[in-house]
Amino acid sequence: MIKPCLACALPRSVKSASNIVLRTLFGSLKIPSQRLYHCRCACAKRSSFSPIAALFPERSTPELVYLQTKWASLMSYGLTCDLLADILPLEHRLSPRSVRRQLHRVANCLEADLGDEIGMINTQSSMPDGKDRPPAPMTVGLDGGYVHAREGSNRKAGWFEVMVGKSVPDKGDAKCFAMVQSLDTRPRRRLGAVLDAQGLARGQSIHFVSDGGDTVRNLQLHLHGEAEHWLDWFHITMRITVMRQMAKSIVSIDTTDLSDRIDRDLARIKWLLWHGNHVDGAEAADLLTWYLELADNKEVAAKLEKALCEFSVYIRRNADFITNYGDKWRNGERISSGFTESAVNQVLSRRMVKKQQMRWTKVGAHLLLQTRTQTLNGDLRRCFQRWYPDMKSAA
Incomplete structure (x- = not known):
């Protein structure tokens, strides 16, 4: 009728x-x-x-779109089509192109829900119920990774950088986020949505931990006005460990203990930085290059001298982010971005780099990262339930 x-x-x-x-x-x-x-x-x-x-x-039920998006976020588009064909009674096998198109449509919906960019990440206007003081700080780790690029038919367009972050509250589940920084125009809003989902409260501080790279450092400074920024201790001690290994190869006939002397000075630099003394640490690295003139194997000495100069520049460039790591560690605070390294491997490398011959456009990589982070955070189904109220919750 x-x-x-x-x-x-x-x-x-x-x-x-x-x-x-x-x-x-x-x-x-x-x-x-x-x-x-x-x-x-x-x-x-x-x-x-x-x-x-x-x-x-959409000519597809929300449940089918949800499965396509979830599995395509975790594995390649081709494997997703094979899996759907094996377990579902589909009359026609889906093509990787149609699965990718569905994933991009869902990712665009997620981007539309995100809203406009904000000036700074603001905390909630009220304190949590029954609390007179803000809860423990949240720790946010930031790190970058690289993905094979393609531009149109050019499959040798090099690489582009992807920013991956992970927010770890004192209580509750950690959540990750990712973006193609050169493409994304709402990094503060993106991180703010993750922190809001974790219950960021008024007055609660945020600790940013990063490796000190220029791209990451410039991004985190504009995310939250009152946050603390720490240089990752792992990257500091890793550089020193490499130089101590190089010092073992230093040989001098006139100064037989030259290698041990350099090793002791490098250990002293590590001790100074552990206690937040970046001024003396950088100066000690500069003075240590004078010892290398006594070395007989000039080629090894030149490599170590280059590493010392780069380390000194690295410390001075990130001087504002070097804190008293010993004090932070004794208070149970995070001083290393190891959890961010694992997030880069989980979010980026497993899906887009390791054993993957595919090259990505910036738009395609950015959209995939949005659905992948929602899937890994366990929030993708809740997004579908918000869009489709009649969709049943997971058992």
Whole structure:
């Protein structure tokens, strides 16, 4: 039965009748669909419309789209098609292109829900119930990774950088986020959404831990105005460990204990930086280069001298981010971004780098990262339930 126009109550005329195919988890359904003419009282751009087609614009049920998006976020598009074909009674095997198109559509919906960029990340306006003081600080680790790039038909476009972060509260589950920094225009809003989901409270501080790279350092400074920024202790001690290994190869006939002397000075630099004394630490690294003039194997000495100069520049450039690591460690605070390194491996490397021959456009990589982080955080199904209220929750 054709319903009349709601405005003038006149019956609508039928233009044509056909079937539309609705893809579900249990196969495809053919649903009769009539195409009706708009009533004369309606100001519409098109002369006709299909009520059934408007009811199912995606031609797929939310449950099927959810599975496609979730699995394509965790594995390649081709493997996703194979898995869907093996476990679901689909009449036709899905193509990787259609799965990718669905994932991009879902990712664009996530981006639309994100909202506009904000000036700074703001905390909630009220304290948590029953608390007189803010909860323990949240720790946010930031690190970068690189992905094979492609531009149009050019499959040798080099690499582009992807920023990956992980927020670890004192209590509750950690959540990760990722973005192609050169493409993303809402990094503060993106991180703010993650922190809000973890219950960031008024007055609660945020500790940013990073490796001191220029890209990461410039990003984190503009995320939260009152946050503390720490240089990752792991990257400091890793550089010193490498130089101590190089010092073992230093040989001098006149100064037999030259190698041990350099090693002791490097251990002293590590001790100074552990206690936050970056001024003396950088100066000690500069003075240590004078010892290398006594070395007989000039080639090894030149390599160590280059490493010392780079380390000195690294410390001076990140001087504002060097803290008293010993004091922080004794108070149980995080001083290393090891949890961020694992996030880079989980979010980026496993899906887009390791054993993957595929090259990515910046847009394609950015959209995939949004659905992948939502899947790894366990929030993807809740997003679908917000868009489709009738979708059942997971058992």
